[in-house]
Amino acid sequence: MRTTLKTARRQPSKPFKGLAWVVFIGYSLFMIYLLFIGFSRSSRSDHRMYNVVPLKTIKGYIENYQYYNFDMWFINLFGNVAAFVPFGFLIPLLFPKVARWGQVLRLFFGLLFIVEALQVAFKVGSFDVDDIILNVLGGLIGFAIYKARARLQLKP
Template identity: 35%
Template sequence: MKEKTEKKIRFWCRIFLGVYLVLLVYFLIFSEEWGRTFLEGEYRYNLVPLQEIGRYLRYREQIGIGYVCLNLGGNVIGFIPFGALLPSISRKPSGFFRTTFIGFELSLMIELSQLVLKVGSCDVDDVLLNTLGCCLGYGLYRLLKWHRRVEKHVE
């Protein structure tokens, strides 16, 4: 691919990543529509890995499968863009482990912010699901990169 085209792709990926991060912080920390109000009194949090995921799966009939999918799937899907865009923004893309680790750090930072600010709910399972989403996003990045390379050879 021509250098000019790659620069354009990196430029737009930086723009999309910036917008994504602003929206992510808004929805996970400030959005009242998503239940992100500053709480008075008792605040609930989960620091036991897989406890909430297990609870959602065990009580899926009572909670409703739609809510289970929204919560668990939303945490995964919400971080796919990060995993796909992060390696796209520099000349020398970050690899799988670096991208995953940065996604883990971002998710941990958000969850700790929710704990300190007492908004939403701090849940270690969210960190696990967000990191999984970041991994899937990186896989999407690699798939698109492979597809571009195959198209280049076909032409």
């Protein structure tokens, strides 16, 4: 009898899944803090900043790297990617119905669009489509790690 891919994949143990929930909730709270309170965020004036041109901010950081201190440059480019890698791994683990590339892409894009809009609404940040691009990239990298892990756990 042929074993299908669905039945061959091992399901995470209850303790592992419980730990994953703790990590997910803790990391979510940490990210909410960083996105809305951390980095010395405070309510700004009525002047709101936007970037709706894809790759404009990223290009600016790359072309003008010499004008930024390394920490700012690194956090804005690589930190925005790395910050969402854990979510890309944890979301399909905890929500098995979100286990396809298109679903993950839509989920991350939608949620991150809302985050950027809320930062502007609460005057604690700017709306930058490049942040969405980098954050989604991080989520997709995490999802690729999840998929690779799932492939390694297939029974022979």
